[in-house]
Amino acid sequence: MEIQELIQLSLGALKRNIARTLLTMLGIIIGIASVITIMSLGEGSTQSIVNNISSFGANVLTVSPGKSQRGPGGASSTVTTLSSDDVDAIKDISNISMVSKIVNKNKTITANSETTTAQVTGADASYEIIQALDFLSGGFFTESDVLSASKDAIIGDEVVEELFGEGAIDFVIGEIIRIDGRVFQVIGVIQDSGSVIVPITTAQTTLFGQTHLDSIIVYIDDTDLVDVTTAEVEAILMDTHNIDDPEMIDFNVRGSQTFIDTISTVTGTLTALLSGIAAISLVVGGIGIMNIMLVTVTERTKEIGLLKAIGAKDENILTQFLIEALVLTVVGGTIGIILGAGVAFIAAKVMQIPFIIKSSSILLSFGVSAGVGIIFGYYPAQKAAKLNPIDALRYE
Numbered sequence: 001m002e003i004q005e006l007i008q009l010s011l012g013a014l015k016r017n018i019a020r021t022l023l024t025m026l027g028i029i030i031g032i033a034s035v036i037t038i039m040s041l042g043e044g045s046t047q048s049i050v051n052n053i054s055s056f057g058a059n060v061l062t063v064s065p066g067k068s069q070r071g072p073g074g075a076s077s078t079v080t081t082l083s084s085d086d087v088d089a090i091k092d093i094s095n096i097s098m099v100s101k102i103v104n105k106n107k108t109i110t111a112n113s114e115t116t117t118a119q120v121t122g123a124d125a126s127y128e129i130i131q132a133l134d135f136l137s138g139g140f141f142t143e144s145d146v147l148s149a150s151k152d153a154i155i156g157d158e159v160v161e162e163l164f165g166e167g168a169i170d171f172v173i174g175e176i177i178r179i180d181g182r183v184f185q186v187i188g189v190i191q192d193s194g195s196v197i198v199p200i201t202t203a204q205t206t207l208f209g210q211t212h213l214d215s216i217i218v219y220i221d222d223t224d225l226v227d228v229t230t231a232e233v234e235a236i237l238m239d240t241h242n243i244d245d246p247e248m249i250d251f252n253v254r255g256s257q258t259f260i261d262t263i264s265t266v267t268g269t270l271t272a273l274l275s276g277i278a279a280i281s282l283v284v285g286g287i288g289i290m291n292i293m294l295v296t297v298t299e300r301t302k303e304i305g306l307l308k309a310i311g312a313k314d315e316n317i318l319t320q321f322l323i324e325a326l327v328l329t330v331v332g333g334t335i336g337i338i339l340g341a342g343v344a345f346i347a348a349k350v351m352q353i354p355f356i357i358k359s360s361s362i363l364l365s366f367g368v369s370a371g372v373g374i375i376f377g378y379y380p381a382q383k384a385a386k387l388n389p390i391d392a393l394r395y396e
Contacts (some may be wrong), residue, residue: 024292025332027285028372032365033343035282038321040344044353049263057187059223059229060130063090063216063237080212081241081250087216095229096221100124101200103208109155109162111177118159119195120179127296130219130274141199143349149201152343153177153184156193157196183207183354220267226255229363282368286376290326293321293380318385325377326370333369337362 065081070167084101102389105121108115125134126141133154141152155163159170175186175195185197220229230253243249260382342358348355 001238003368011022018026019163020292021328024289025285025328025335027281027328028369029285029336029339030330031279031282031285032333032369034339035279036337036340036361036365036369037344037347038274039271040341040355040357041347041351041353042267042274043356043358044344044351046264046267046271046346047356048353049267059220061218061220061226061253063218063233063251063253065212065214065251076200080210082213082216083211084213086213086237086240088252089236090216090218090233093229093232093236095220095225095232096218097221098126098130098218100127100130101213102127102215102217103200103203104214107179107196107207107210109159109163109177109179110181111175114163115163116159118156120203120207121195121197122200122208123197124200126219127217128199130217136169136189136191136309138186140197146199146201149205150199151182151184151202151206152187153179154188154190154197155186156190159196179207204222230255251266252319271287279368282372285332286329288374289325289373290376290380293325293377294383296324297321297380297384314385318381321381321384322374322377325381326373328368329369329373330375333365337365338368340365 063086087099087101090096101124104119106117107120109117109118109120121127123141125141125146133140136157140154140155143152145152148181153176155172157169160168161179164172164175169189172186172189177184177186178286179196179198190197218229218233233253235248237251237253238244238246238249241250334336343353344357
């Protein structure tokens with residue numbers, strides 16, 4: 001028998017019972033859709049986090065107190081090992097053009113009888129350039145403001161909305177806010193922020209009462225030398241902290257790429273784990289296909305006997321039933337890919353993350369669905385091929 005005839009026979013058999021065919025494909029559809037959705041959302045979430053981290057700039061290094069540990073949150077914010085002397089020690093490194101001291105704590109902010117809680121950051125005048133702040137109105141404080149410990153404040157648009165209401169960005173410059181009861185004047189509003197920034201001298205003396213730093217951010221000129229610069233910073237700080245053993249360092253230096261690599265690894269692992277769990281439904285769908293195909297072989301025993309009686313060979317029967325199994329899984333897989341892409345697109349819009357579907361995910365889904373059809377369809381097809389034509393014709 002020609003392959004075209006076998007395909008026609010297979011499709012005809014599937015069309016005779018559309019309801020059963022659709023129900024048989026359901027497990028494959030759900031499995032593939034789940035895997036596609038999870039992989040897409042995993043990729044989108046990773047990209048969203050990477051974009052947020054990258055917004056800090058590839059040129060930025062962050063020095064944090066505490067011994068370096070693997071994974072996010074390696075340093076403890078309660079450790080007080082960084083000081084202004086550390087800033088003075090590293091600012092003369094050739095590849096470093098700007099350094100900013102950082103202190104931050106959550107504080108109560110009030111204005112016009114409205115109250116909110118926000119992170120208050122004390123920083124140098126260079127903080128604006130290092131962090132590439134996006135101003136909606138006003139501007140940043142100057143170095144002279146830092147030296148004089150001025151009571152100027154830059155607030156985020158989210159804080160503006162909570163304290164002054166929607167649409168207040170255009171007239172909030174010059175307004176008075178209170179941070180823990182102390183009066184500050186708003187001189188700038190930045191986008192996508194729920195924080196408040198004040199001169200570091202003001203934060204240390206008036207608000208926080210601390211001399212140590214919570215972190216140091218460093219702007220490097222040549223990103224190709226980031227590893228060399230990181231090593232220089234570590235060496236100088238080890239010297240200023242009187243540390244000889246690298247295992248005993250009480251600080252850690254990280255660039256944005258370090259965080260990106262860590263986050264990508266973590267989200268990649270979680271995505272793979274969830275995809276593996278979702279793929280279990282593919283196995284369940286494959287078992288369902290095997291069961292239905294076995295029932296089909298029993299129901300079509302006489303048909304198989306008739307085909308063999310008119311000259312069909314065992315391999316013809318085997319091929320026919322394998323084609324049926326492949327059609328079930330490949331068509332089901334295609335529907336699953338379309339459904340999964342649709343669900344992922346909607347979820348990405350709701351979650352406000354990039355919608356990403358890699359071609360490798362689609363190819364993998366096609367490969368898996370075809371593999372399921374061959375693996376789980378082979379036994380019923382082989383059973384059909386081995387039927388004795390005389391017994392098959394006598395079957396009731």
